[in-house]
Amino acid sequence: MQNKITTPADLERTQQELSIKRNLKKIKRKIVVMSGKGGVGKSTVASMIALMLSIRGNKVGLMDVDLHGPSIPNMLKISSGMNIKGQHELSPFEYSANLGVISMGMILQKQDEAVIWRGPLKISAIRQFISDVTWGELDFLIVDSPPGTGDEPLTVAQTITDAEAVIVTTPQEISLADVRKSINFCRQVKMNILGIVENMSGLKCPHCGEKIAVFSEGGGKKMAGAMDVPFIGEIPIDPEVVKLADEKQLEHILEKKESDIYRAYATLIEKIEKG
Numbered sequence: 408m409q410n411k412i413t414t415p416a417d418l419e420r421t422q423q424e425l426s427i428k429r430n431l432k433k434i435k436r437k438i439v440v441m442s443g444k445g446g447v448g449k450s451t452v453a454s455m456i457a458l459m460l461s462i463r464g465n466k467v468g469l470m471d472v473d474l475h476g477p478s479i480p481n482m483l484k485i486s487s488g489m490n491i492k493g494q495h496e497l498s499p500f501e502y503s504a505n506l507g508v509i510s511m512g513m514i515l516q517k518q519d520e521a522v523i524w525r526g527p528l529k530i531s532a533i534r535q536f537i538s539d540v541t542w543g544e545l546d547f548l549i550v551d552s553p554p555g556t557g558d559e560p561l562t563v564a565q566t567i568t569d570a571e572a573v574i575v576t577t578p579q580e581i582s583l584a585d586v587r588k589s590i591n592f593c594r595q596v597k598m599n600i601l602g603i604v605e606n607m608s609g610l611k612c613p614h615c616g617e618k619i620a621v622f623s624e625g626g627g628k629k630m631a632g633a634m635d636v637p638f639i640g641e642i643p644i645d646p647e648v649v650k651l652a653d654e655k656q657l658e659h660i661l662e663k664k665e666s667d668i669y670r671a672y673a674t675l676i677e678k679i680e681k682g
Contacts, residue, residue, distance in 0.1 A: 426538035427566060434468070434545040437570040438601065438679065439563055441593075443585025445554040448606040449575045450478045451648065453551035454657055456573070459676045461505040462661060465546040468499060469508045472533050472563060473553040475522050477512030484655035485513060497540045509540055526558045533562045555585075556592040564596040571601040573639070573679070578605055578626035586627075590634050601682070602639030603631040604675065610644040611667060618643075640675035643667050 431437070440453035450473065457469040471479040480486075485500055485508060499507030511522060511532070524532075542548065550570070552560045563570060572593045576586040586603070593600050605627030609618045618624075621644060631638035645668040651657050663669050 423534060423538045427534065430537060430540070430542055431567060431569075433543060434548045436546065436682070437548045437550065437567045438573055439550045439552050439560065439567075439570050439598070440573050440575060441552050441560055441589050442554045442575045443587070443589045444582055445476075447554075447575050447577045447582055448642075449554065450482065450551050451652060451657070452573075452575050452604060452606055452642065453549055454479055454482050455660065455672050456676065456679065457506060457508075457547075457549040458658055458661060459672050460547050460549070460679070461503060463676065463680075465505060465680075466544060467506045468542045468545050468548040469502075469506065469551070470536055470540075470548060471508070471510035471512065471551045472536065472559045473551055474511045474524065474529055474532060474559065475553065477510045477515075479508065479551060480510050480512035481655055482652045482657045483508065485510070487513070499540055499542065507542065509536055529558045530562045533559060534566060537566060556588060560592065561596070564593075564598050571599045571682075573601050573604060574636075575604050575606050576627045576630070577607045578620070578623040580623075580626065583626050583630045586630065587634060590636060600636045601679065602637035603627050604640045604642060605638075606642045607644045608641040639678045640671065642671045642675070 438456070440449055440456065442449040450471075454469065457467050461467040469479065471477050483502060485502065487500055497509075499509045500513060502508050515522070550563055550567075552563060574586055574589050576582050590600065607622050608627070609624055610621050611617070612619055627641070628638045645666070647663070648657070648660060648668055651659050660668060
């Protein structure tokens with residue numbers, strides 16, 4: 408019986424698997440922020456979760472695996488890249504003492520540069536984000552995944568086997584229909600669903616203070632009940648958030664502690680920390 412020939416590629420993959428296991432052991436909780444469709448504010452929610460966890464004293468990593476449309480560097484005004492220490496050793500961008508960030512947007516030469524990659528390249532990049540980045544000891548790793556149930560969320564689910572999912576939706580049915588697919592995806596890959604977050608959940612009238620259901624209301628909560636998954640938060644529409652994200656100053660929401668948007672995220676974070 409012939410011995411199986413071990414190739415350099417086999418050795419490299421084995422080494423990468425060991426690096427992935429070693430790095431993930433240092434991270435207490437891994438949370439994937441998902442959405443069934445684009446345009447629901449998923450990256451804003453992922454960024455705010457990471458920011459608010461970090462200011463509460465948690466050590467947090469924010470990993471943006473939306474390879475084709477990385478928006479987190481823009482929202483957080485990150486213009487620097489990663490610190491490359493060696494062939495297989497990268498340090499995340501140190502956004503604050505408690506928050507490190509990594510994103511394809513930090514690697515691209517130009518902001519408008521297109522990433523034209525097929526599945527194998529995307530899978531390889533995500534695995535490298537986990538194996539080669541020196542995240543260190545973390546309380547939370549927040550993963551911003553692109554919309555849908557394609558290569559990126561599947562790679563994360565298969566690589567980070569104890570990941571938990573936060574699924575973002577908006578209240579209207581056209582969004583909820585795709586969120587049901589995300590819920591079924593999580594069940595198929597055996598990923599624990601931490602809960603559903605309904606974003607853009609009403610707008611407070613600046614004149615009378617009455618809540619306006621711009622995109623309907625209560626759909627996320629009803630759907631969560633029907634699908635037997637936890638409902639963990641309603642995030643209102645706030646024009647200030649749009650303004651700050653466009654101006655690359657999303658972190659300034661943390662200064663508005665009396666606002667509805669801050670209180671909504673604070674409630675969400677308490678539920679996430681409790682698990």
